[in-house]
Amino acid sequence: MDIGHQGLARYPHLFIGGEWVAPEDGGMMDSVDPSTGRPWATVAWGGKRDIDRAVAAARAALDGPWGRMPGHERAALLYRLADLYQARAAELAVLESRDSGRALRESRADLGAHHNWYRWFASLADKIWGRTVPMDDSVHVFTSRLPVGVVGAITPWNAPMLTTAWKLGPALATGCTVVLKPAELTPVTALELAKMIEQAGFPPGVVNVVPGYGAGGAGEYLTAHPDVDKIAFTGEGNTAKAILRTGAETLKRFSFELGGKAPHIIFADADIDQALNAATGSAWAVCGQSCALGSRVLVERPVYDRVVEAFAARAAKVRVGMPLDEATHMGPQASAEQLAKTLSYVGYGKDEGAELITGGNRLTEGAFGDGYFVQPTVFAGVTNQMRIAREEIFGPVAALIPFDGEDEAVAIANDTTYGLTAGLWSQDVGRAHRVAARIRAGIVWVNTYRYIRWTTPYGGFKASGWGRENGVEALDSYLETRTTVVSTTGRFPDAYAN
Numbered sequence: 001m002d003i004g005h006q007g008l009a010r011y012p013h014l015f016i017g018g019e020w021v022a023p024e025d026g027g028m029m030d031s032v033d034p035s036t037g038r039p040w041a042t043v044a045w046g047g048k049r050d051i052d053r054a055v056a057a058a059r060a061a062l063d064g065p066w067g068r069m070p071g072h073e074r075a076a077l078l079y080r081l082a083d084l085y086q087a088r089a090a091e092l093a094v095l096e097s098r099d100s101g102r103a104l105r106e107s108r109a110d111l112g113a114h115h116n117w118y119r120w121f122a123s124l125a126d127k128i129w130g131r132t133v134p135m136d137d138s139v140h141v142f143t144s145r146l147p148v149g150v151v152g153a154i155t156p157w158n159a160p161m162l163t164t165a166w167k168l169g170p171a172l173a174t175g176c177t178v179v180l181k182p183a184e185l186t187p188v189t190a191l192e193l194a195k196m197i198e199q200a201g202f203p204p205g206v207v208n209v210v211p212g213y214g215a216g217g218a219g220e221y222l223t224a225h226p227d228v229d230k231i232a233f234t235g236e237g238n239t240a241k242a243i244l245r246t247g248a249e250t251l252k253r254f255s256f257e258l259g260g261k262a263p264h265i266i267f268a269d270a271d272i273d274q275a276l277n278a279a280t281g282s283a284w285a286v287c288g289q290s291c292a293l294g295s296r297v298l299v300e301r302p303v304y305d306r307v308v309e310a311f312a313a314r315a316a317k318v319r320v321g322m323p324l325d326e327a328t329h330m331g332p333q334a335s336a337e338q339l340a341k342t343l344s345y346v347g348y349g350k351d352e353g354a355e356l357i358t359g360g361n362r363l364t365e366g367a368f369g370d371g372y373f374v375q376p377t378v379f380a381g382v383t384n385q386m387r388i389a390r391e392e393i394f395g396p397v398a399a400l401i402p403f404d405g406e407d408e409a410v411a412i413a414n415d416t417t418y419g420l421t422a423g424l425w426s427q428d429v430g431r432a433h434r435v436a437a438r439i440r441a442g443i444v445w446v447n448t449y450r451y452i453r454w455t456t457p458y459g460g461f462k463a464s465g466w467g468r469e470n471g472v473e474a475l476d477s478y479l480e481t482r483t484t485v486v487s488t489t490g491r492f493p494d495a496y497a498n
């Protein structure tokens with residue numbers, strides 16, 4: 001990391017075709033430290049010509065040695081990347097915390113695990129194979145699985161390096177090439193990753209990193225580009241719709257990881273203390289800025305008051321503070337916009353008659369100064385029709401909804417446009433299976449929460465997305481299937497013989 005004359009970390013180059021280049025028609029943008037509201041880094045951003053260059057480099061790499069490289073050699077490069085990543089994870093965690101405001105203890109745990117994703121996808125790179133399709137003995141039919149081509153990877157600010165690993169891993173395992181456009185709020189770690197790509201020895205152009213803006217910027221150019229075969233996107237649903245519209249012209253492939261409004265269901269027969277550990281932890285982790293969090297806490301009526309009380313008590317124990325402070329549980333929101341959004345939802349909650357139990361305010365005193373800090377917040381008496389129960393807030397706001405019995409729990413859980421994650425707590429094994437089987441979500445956690453690994457497919461039903469990341473399923477959306485039919489006789493009937 002280069003420190004410039006104003007004390008800002010400087011990242012003046014894009015990574016294109018294996019080289020560090022100045023933007024051709026982009027410029028420099030500031031990355032703001034959300035704990036101070038002031039820039040801490042200045043970073044190159046790419047324009048249309050830069051995206052053109054990056055896509056051309058990615059295409060050339062696909063047509064070059066990378067395109068012919070056997071799977072075990074791609075695997076070796078991915079293993080090398082995993083080693084480099086693991087060695088630098090602690091340092092990357094600090095950079096991600098500075099960029100996003102996430103508490104260092106969380107970033108460290110998160111980034112400390114990412115090497116597993118690269119290793120997992122490395123282990124799959126030489127197992128990309130098709131099938132033979134038995135027919136009659138006049139033909140030999142087989143399928144082959146081929147890389148979809150040039151992938152535009154567009155990532156969000158809340159988990160920049162995790163969402164990158166989820167795209168880069170399967171893209172490289174399958175032999176695709178990538179142009180990565182990180183979120184404009186958190187571009188720094190993607191450029192650090194580019195250094196590791198270079199060091200690992202990937203051929204030039206296999207991975208290109210071009211920070212930039214979304215609508216009207218690098219993200220939109222990438223989506224519109226006729227030579228990009230697929231967009232792998234994590235972010236907001238409305239952005240996905242815009243991407244679909246732009247990408248429709250060139251009929252690209254898409255995979256989308258979008259938002260969530262997860263039901264976290266606590267039955268009265270649950271181990272309530274364990275359920276509370278999970279439900280409170282997942283209400284305020286990442287300052288509420290994760291798609292997987294259980295932002296709708298559904299509580300069976302006999303234990304409702306007890307759970308409400310415990311939520312308030314636990315909120316009081318959350319140490320809000322500077323992201324790099326080891327003691328901090330919860331840092332600031334990632335941007336002024338996100339803070340304003342959260343505070344506006346606190347207002348909607350009150351206006352619609354929910355009971356604000358604790359929190360709901362911005363913190364500005366002392367060290368909090370101009371940072372984007374907000375209190376952990378709890379609303380009780382929430383109905384599933386209120387905006388705080390229907391819309392993704394992306395702030396540390398728990399909405400506690402009472403219910404009676406399994407049918408009502410399932411009805412409320414599924415009464416949402418989203419379907420990404422869900423959790424349920426019950427010591428009755430039959431009930432756990434019955435309820436889990438009725439929930440329309442990509443992942444259901446039973447007596448646990450946020451168990452997400454490289455092996456566990458992750459993605460949304462309904463408006464939460466298209467396709468799956470992680471697991472072997474992740475490979476599917478980076479592959480095309482070709483069927484080859486070979487005649488064993490070489491004879492073909494003349495259709496016009498009689």
Ligand code: NAD
Nearest residue numbers: 155156157182183214215219220235236239257258259291
């Ligand atoms: P966002 O949609 O605003 O931005 C995401 C990315 O898209 C950024 O890189 C941005 O520059 C780019 N972008 C914006 N407009 C674009 C356009 N018109 N064309 C092309 N690219 C464009 O999302 P965000 O605010 O960065 O992230 C928060 C959202 O991400 C939340 O909704 C959250 O739930 C979701 N998310 C989902 C998952 C998941 O796995 N399902 C994980 C993390 C975040």
